[in-house]
Amino acid sequence: MEQRIGATNLRQQLADVLQAVQEQGVSYVIETFGRPQAILINLDEYRQYQRFCQERETFFDWLEQTAERHAERNVGLSDKHVLAIIERARERACEDVVSTAD
Numbered sequence: 001m002e003q004r005i006g007a008t009n010l011r012q013q014l015a016d017v018l019q020a021v022q023e024q025g026v027s028y029v030i031e032t033f034g035r036p037q038a039i040l041i042n043l044d045e046y047r048q049y050q051r052f053c054q055e056r057e058t059f060f061d062w063l064e065q066t067a068e069r070h071a072e073r074n075v076g077l078s079d080k081h082v083l084a085i086i087e088r089a090r091e092r093a094c095e096d097v098v099s100t101a102d
Helices: 007-012 014-024 043-074 079-101
Strands: 002-006 027-032 035-040
Touching: 002 007, 007 014, 007 027, 014 027
Parallel strands: 002 027
Antiparallel strands: 027 035
């Protein structure tokens, strides 16, 4: 759940706000003069977001390195051919998942 709070009200209600964030998972958008400036979220949510960002960055680094390694092999392939290759890879991956689950 997300709530909005002005900076002045936040100063006055800090203990209650922190308790709501920690115990109830409430997120607060902190505003000054009615404009959003920052967000206050639970520490666990923040750490989860940090992990997500790191995993995303790692994935895109891997993807870029993979693309660079295969760039020469892919010269001259049409978009249609590349999409067909991707679709075959997806099908194989799904088959692997299904056969592993059995």
